[in-house]
Amino acid sequence: MAARKTTSRKPAKKPPCPNCQGGHVLESFQVGGRRKRVSDDRQEALCLTCWGTGEAPTD
Numbered sequence: 001m002a003a004r005k006t007t008s009r010k011p012a013k014k015p016p017c018p019n020c021q022g023g024h025v026l027e028s029f030q031v032g033g034r035r036k037r038v039s040d041d042r043q044e045a046l047c048l049t050c051w052g053t054g055e056a057p058t059d
């Protein structure tokens, strides 16, 4: 196993995530399993793109 140094220094300033604002997204959620009803309410959810970091994923 070759020990290669792959430590690449990431820039301190990362581009913001394009899919959210500050790591949170507003999404509508469905209420109830028996009665399919879509609520008008929106809940704040963790952005799955950047995992709440608010930064664009580099990988």
Ligand SMILES: [Zn+2]
Pocket (backbone or CB within 6 Å): 017, 018, 019, 020, 021, 023, 024, 047, 048, 049, 050, 051, 052, 053, 054, 055
């Ligand atoms: Zn995001």
